[in-house]
Amino acid sequence: MAGFDKVVSSYEEAMAGLEDNMTVIAGGFGLCGIPENLISEIKRKGTKGLTLVSNNCGVDDFGLGILLPDRQIKKIIASYVGENAEFERQMMNGELEVELTPQGTLAEKMRAGGAGIPAFYTATGYGTPVAEGKEEREFDGRHYILEPAIKGDFAIVKAWKADRYGNLVFRKTARNFNPLAATAGKITVVEVEEIVEPGELDPDHIHTPGIYVNRLILGSFEKRIEQRTVRNDA
Amino acid sequence: MAGFDKVVSSYEEAMAGLEDNMTVIAGGFGLCGIPENLISEIKRKGTKGLTLVSNNCGVDDFGLGILLPDRQIKKIIASYVGENAEFERQMMNGELEVELTPQGTLAEKMRAGGAGIPAFYTATGYGTPVAEGKEEREFDGRHYILEPAIKGDFAIVKAWKADRYGNLVFRKTARNFNPLAATAGKITVVEVEEIVEPGELDPDHIHTPGIYVNRLILGSFEKRIEQRTVRNDA
């Protein structure tokens, strides 16, 4: 089983090879399903000049936001940002480059990166600032823009369960961008809540086949909630 | 529940509205996971001039092959055909138009059709007969061709289980093109081996969300095997 055993035993090993100025694709939506310990390891390593691809950029003291104080992020490609004061400061001062990308286009760009599709057409963003500098084209009388794929030197992913071969299962809406990020990294690193033996996961219910996964590590998670909303009558 | 209950009680009702010269996208790979009773209903109806989109065209007396004797198929878009004598005869005589499409491109064209992507670039087929008449383009020094999406007036799909809302679960390699076909039909009709109540399928393990499904019918299936291969020592 050695050949397919993706489990590593330390976060240092998990993120080995990450260097300054690399591109990192991260799963997660808001703070839900983010690879929180892999992000902490990037902070610990102090890697700088990173281009991050992620739907959001965390909050001041959690998620990708913790990479801001030491100016580890050069550029972020995201759909919705600015939930943190330091982000706002760096963006306003031009210290942080932000490439806003529609959420669905961002997801599709990751998928395309992993799937060997260099570019695709979408109506999303046509006639908006997103279309600037992009090819526009009509199909059947409708307008579309050409969007290129995204690939990362690393992809960092949070899954629920995995087997040692790296087959992944996600839980509820913590799935979000994670399966897409997993396909688009040259090196894909996954942290999970539980690792089981190969054969224990139902092959019909594996969300991400192990072929996309290079390293796997067992983590423990805070799972911070951004908007804790309860109903009154409960 | 009326609004989301997709279950119909007859195959006639399941295929109501199918008319001559329409495009039908079918799931299945070889004879595995094909919507066999929906195909029989098309034969019974006698609909003619159909454009079929399917990886294969069945065999002489099973699967899409049964639509050949009455000349119901005008054109087929497929990756691998000719497992049947009548197909060969019609193709050689120019009675049947065949558009050969690489298997992965075919799958991606269906997905794109369902996903609102009008066209995408792929390296598959560059420099081959498949590229004829298609735009060629370089990205990062590699050659690609532009492939348009496919949509169908109808999609016919075979799943394993469904709930009444049309949430689908597939079984083993009978999944194949079925989830993709399901997204690409203006009217998507699904036949299944078992229908359960909403809530009985684990939301994390639904392969096709019910939003793609218009009609659902309980069927019984022959599931013919094309290449029955067993190991000797067993």
Place this chain on the structure above:
Amino acid sequence: MALSREQLAQRVAQELQDGYYVNLGIGIPTLVANYVPEGMEVMLQSENGLLGMGQFPSEAEIDADLINAGKQTVTMATGASIFDSAESFAMIRGGHVDLTVLGAFEVDVNGNIASYMIPGKLIKGMGGAMDLVAGADNIIVTMTHASKHGVSKLLSNCTLPLTGKGCIKKVLTDLAFIEIKNGKFYLLERAPGVSVEEIIALTEGELVIEGEIPEMTF
């Protein structure tokens, strides 16, 4: 009188049909879920990867792995399904969602919408809004008809950066229900007690008034 937030939601809810898959934006659109007509069922799509969004959880039900697009904790309705973000936007972009309701800063007579960015202010991003407006056939924009200072938000040309071009056909404001076609606004209904003249005065883009304009009923 101008419609309240609740009335806006109520009026939008009248556009629902049984069996609709609906995406509701943040703010007033979210309230629409409270006014689904008796005997009708709709299923809510949340673009972070949930079809069949339920009500907010009880304290005991709270699950950090189950949130909506507004990052609020939610529950799943019976028959819900979960999927990744690419699948979620395949659904949206592919036109499978029956109705999308969202807010805006401005709309114009050509169906353009500006809703995500005010230059000079902090730019938070478009999230899924650009995909939603480009993917849906049936969109209702809910907004106030004019600013507090009486500046119309229904314009000949949007002044802010666009979220989508030529994609809006219906706008419900606190004063009026308006259809956009042929490069014009068409007044369909007015809020109870609001006169056609008041609406004309607060509509900068060309407004067509054909025949008697009925009051909305609730």
Place this chain on the structure above:
Amino acid sequence: MALSREQLAQRVAQELQDGYYVNLGIGIPTLVANYVPEGMEVMLQSENGLLGMGQFPSEAEIDADLINAGKQTVTMATGASIFDSAESFAMIRGGHVDLTVLGAFEVDVNGNIASYMIPGKLIKGMGGAMDLVAGADNIIVTMTHASKHGVSKLLSNCTLPLTGKGCIKKVLTDLAFIEIKNGKFYLLERAPGVSVEEIIALTEGELVIEGEIPEMTF
């Protein structure tokens, strides 16, 4: 002597590495699975939607819902996963498969391959072959060096319609193991007992011979 089918498979198997994800085409490539070196594990990808293809089933295990790309009944190996055809070719097209082995009618010095169509004969189609050759970095083509009539299949230019352009770097024939680079064939190894001269005689495309050419070992 020319390699047997089994020897071809054995020689290809020497190119395997522990932990490789491999797609094996129909015919000789399929046999490679029988020669995975001791202590090494590879996982077989079947493009109809299975990663971790196992051996053929016993009579009792036969399952119509579980077949390989050759439409044969198979089983799943431990740790297998199932996916749809778009995901399967995302894997292939995206370059995630470590090694692809497939047959061909012809290859040429520019790495072109013809393998799916002989004009005038019945055209069955390319199946997944065009995706496989376009998506994989590491491809080994297995074929006979020449036809029964002595007509070379290693050409300056393929004569048949192409399956892929400029994508083949390694060819194993019954006579030789050859690398393709710089628009030339490079002879790496010869089959036991086959002379360099015999290989030259049956290779139509430019063949480079550098130094002593070793015999294959098994």
